[in-house]
Amino acid sequence: MPTPRLTTVVIDPDHHRGRIDRRLFGSFVEHMGRCVYTGVYEPGHPAADENGFRTDVEELVRELGVTLLRYPGGNFVSGYDWTDGIGPRENRPRRLDLAWRSIETNQVGTDEFLPWAAALGVEPMMAVNLGTAGVNQAAALVEYCNLSEGTAWSDLRRANGAAKPYEIGLWCLGNEMDGPWQTGHKSAAEYAALANEAAKAMRLVDPGIELVACGSSFHEMPTFGYWESTVLEQAGENIDYISMHAYYEEFDADRASFLASAASMDTFIDGVVATIDAVAARTRRRKQINVSFDEWNVWYQSRFPGTEAVAIDIAGPRIEDVYSTLDAVVVGDLLSSLINHADRVKIGCLAQLVNVIAPIMTEPAGPAWKQATFHPFAAVAQAASGHSLVTRVGTSEFATRRYGDVPTVAVSATHDPETGQAAIFLTNRSEYPAEVEVTHRGFESWSTTDVRTMIADQHGPRDRDASAEVGLVSLAADDSTPGRTVLTLPPQSWTVLRADVAAAD
Numbered sequence: 001m002p003t004p005r006l007t008t009v010v011i012d013p014d015h016h017r018g019r020i021d022r023r024l025f026g027s028f029v030e031h032m033g034r035c036v037y038t039g040v041y042e043p044g045h046p047a048a049d050e051n052g053f054r055t056d057v058e059e060l061v062r063e064l065g066v067t068l069l070r071y072p073g074g075n076f077v078s079g080y081d082w083t084d085g086i087g088p089r090e091n092r093p094r095r096l097d098l099a100w101r102s103i104e105t106n107q108v109g110t111d112e113f114l115p116w117a118a119a120l121g122v123e124p125m126m127a128v129n130l131g132t133a134g135v136n137q138a139a140a141l142v143e144y145c146n147l148s149e150g151t152a153w154s155d156l157r158r159a160n161g162a163a164k165p166y167e168i169g170l171w172c173l174g175n176e177m178d179g180p181w182q183t184g185h186k187s188a189a190e191y192a193a194l195a196n197e198a199a200k201a202m203r204l205v206d207p208g209i210e211l212v213a214c215g216s217s218f219h220e221m222p223t224f225g226y227w228e229s230t231v232l233e234q235a236g237e238n239i240d241y242i243s244m245h246a247y248y249e250e251f252d253a254d255r256a257s258f259l260a261s262a263a264s265m266d267t268f269i270d271g272v273v274a275t276i277d278a279v280a281a282r283t284r285r286r287k288q289i290n291v292s293f294d295e296w297n298v299w300y301q302s303r304f305p306g307t308e309a310v311a312i313d314i315a316g317p318r319i320e321d322v323y324s325t326l327d328a329v330v331v332g333d334l335l336s337s338l339i340n341h342a343d344r345v346k347i348g349c350l351a352q353l354v355n356v357i358a359p360i361m362t363e364p365a366g367p368a369w370k371q372a373t374f375h376p377f378a379a380v381a382q383a384a385s386g387h388s389l390v391t392r393v394g395t396s397e398f399a400t401r402r403y404g405d406v407p408t409v410a411v412s413a414t415h416d417p418e419t420g421q422a423a424i425f426l427t428n429r430s431e432y433p434a435e436v437e438v439t440h441r442g443f444e445s446w447s448t449t450d451v452r453t454m455i456a457d458q459h460g461p462r463d464r465d466a467s468a469e470v471g472l473v474s475l476a477a478d479d480s481t482p483g484r485t486v487l488t489l490p491p492q493s494w495t496v497l498r499a500d501v502a503a504a505d
């Protein structure tokens with residue numbers, strides 16, 4: 001066995017890239033499969049509240065620590081008429097949803113989702129349909145949600161029971177409009193023109209809103225780069241964010257490449273930020289546009305037979321991936337990539353929240369439980385606050401077939417000067433233990449309080465029952481040399497280290 005090189009990490013409270021936006025720890029509720037129906041909403045379930053929402057799921061959502069929820073899609077939104085989902089439930093139509101070949105009963109809509117999110121203390125991020133609908137429907141939804149009263153749409157909201165406006169601050173201008181699978185798919189120029197007009201109208205209803213335009217559906221899209229440039233050139237004045245989506249999986253038993261997924265996420269983000277800034281320079285635009293990474297996760301997409309192969313049903317299962325601890329290690333590492341780009345990535349959504357490639361699973365009329373991927377997300381959402389620190393990392397190279405040489409140990413770190421807490425997130429991608437020496441001399445005091453790790457081979461994909469044993473396990477760390485913490489990361493693992501600190505004046 002080769003002697004692995006010592007990994008060195010240097011952090012300093014003064015060397016940071018700014019505050020981490022709490023919106024980075026969002027998730028996604030789509031009308032897809034069992035995410036809404038028998039996921040968050042199941043009237044008649046023993047744990048359902050008076051509105052039909054499952055309180056057992058709510059408890060897990062709170063524990064997960066999500067700060068934001070994107071809704072109602074996803075591919076679903078590109079064929080959705082939001083007016084189907086308001087008013088008396090018995091009058092709501094059953095529609096065929098072309099995105100997932102499901103019958104949408106519309107028993108949950110805007111007036112059910114928004115109060116539910118508010119009760120959870122989670123910010124909603126609403127998406128409008130720019131596939132089969134357009135400017136009119138988008139502006140009307142902003143009016144329905146955000147105008148206090150005195151117009152047909154705002155008064156209709158009041159009549160439907162919401163006296164006060166919802167004041168939704170964050171809106172997505174469609175979903176994955178670059179994807180040929182999207183209902184109402186558009187060319188870059190067509191989408192840019194429509195997004196710009198929708199943005200103008202939506203802002204005329206409420207000038208305070210922030211808008212996210214669609215970027216590429218994934219890094220390998222043939223239109224990547226060209227798509228972003230076109231959208232930024234034509235709609236840059238009227239948008240605040242451009243979206244990114246990415247899903248990772250293990251191909252051909254190539255575990256090394258899968259473990260390096262976050263290195264690919266790094267490259268993707270760097271490319272989008274470079275494109276944003278190049279267009280800003282070329283068009284002399286001074287407003288900084290940032291990134292909304294509003295769909296990311298591990299998804300074994302190659303196992304999905306495609307929507308065409310699915311029989312039409314009501315709330316039937318769709319892409320209910322069961323995750324292993326290896327998947328959870330990769331999810332933890334993807335979170336590090338987001339933290340390391342927190343100066344430009346302001347919004348993140350783990351896709352999705354319940355049942356559909358989700359950290360939380362449910363059984364109809366039965367229990368709700370956590371998947372392995374729940375644990376790194378909850379740990380980061382809780383521990384990562386304040387500043388994203390610049391980390392100086394010395395580590396060996398880790399060879400992968402898909403992404404070439406990447407760092408063996410990937411690191412991100414945060415420091416909150418207000419609470420006196422610091423956190424370091426470390427992924428050991430190699431099959432050997434990795435000894436790590438963290439130098440934190442810039443902190444006046446450092447006391448490691450908690451170190452926990454997720455090990456890839458703790459267990460494979462596993463249904464139900466798993467929650468108790470899947471979690472993170474404790475790891476030792478040595479603080480005995482002032483200004484240094486030393487620990488050994490297990491092979492193929494993801495670790496969170498937390499410390500009580502004081503920064504020097």
Ligand SMILES: O=[N+]([O-])c1ccc(O[C@@H]2O[C@@H](CO)[C@H](O)[C@H]2O)cc1
Pocket residue numbers: 030032073074075076175176179181217218295351352
């Ligand atoms: O790579 N693809 O071919 C591909 C196809 C569909 C796709 O859909 C996205 O993922 C779905 C599940 O979260 C969301 O509804 C949609 O926005 C995302 C990627």
